[in-house]
Amino acid sequence: MLGVGALRYKPMPSPVGTLRLVGSDEGLVAILWENDRPRRVPVAAMAQEGDNALLREVQHQLASYFEGTLQKFDLPLDFRGTDFQRQVWSALLDIPFGQTRSYADIARAIGRPIAYRAVGAANGRNPISIVAPCHRVIGHNGGLTGFAGGIEAKRYLLELERRPPPVVDDSPTLR
Template sequence: MEIAYLQTPIGTAEFQGDENGLASVSVLDEIKPIGIIPEVLEDAVYQFREYFEGTRQQFDLKLNPSGTDFQLRVWDALLKIPFGKTISYLDLSKQLGDVKAIRAVASANGKNPLWIVVPCHRVIGSNGDLTGYAGGLHRKKWLLEHESPAKQTTLF
């Protein structure tokens, strides 16, 4: 498994993957040296740079996350949430065909190994509140504002 790092506005992104695809992307609080980016991770790092620059809304990467069949179903459903949009945990559970699975859906969402690529940050509470996020609510808020079609502008 190859590893690469990228400094982002909200922490250090750590990429892990091999020729089978990107296995994980996580965010770290500590700064890691960038170093040489392994060839199998170059495209992921490049696309993340574009995302944070505001020029990429969708990722086109070969993914290879490890998870249960249920987790993989949830993560696949997350991939269908459009850039700049949010969905509630309840609505996500309904889409997956079982409104009673809301806790299991939330748990699978929290175990998503592909930060930002599989946009678990786009899932919010039914009342619109930002709820649980493995990377911290400050990052979830930043990501949703970054993806918001209505950007805050200065008055002066």
């Protein structure tokens, strides 16, 4: 299980389906997909929380990301997994917006160059999808590989990050 503390969740509609945002007192614990396999990211019992400051901020930042106006999340994260998994998930945070890395690249980044298969397994169990951008990890040949939200969601997220940011008109308006 991910933890013994009180976990709270909030559903969030998004362009890639309804996401379940899960938080603890320490930070964001998980972003679960609509059809997520329960064993991929096992979580302790949760209570639905409609008015939680952390989950509101997560929702706000995700909405800005989906609008194309946010490229880097600034949220407290509460990764729960093995030391190796947490190393991999932390390395995901270093992949720049709009760029991709292979499993082998991540293995080298954490100092375990031959552990690319183990990196793939840890990446598949990343509990904080999108924020810890496991969608930016692709096969060594450039192909899209498995993704908890589905390949179409992965493709959508990668294409979203390749779009130019929206133009904001800051000029004063005449009345």
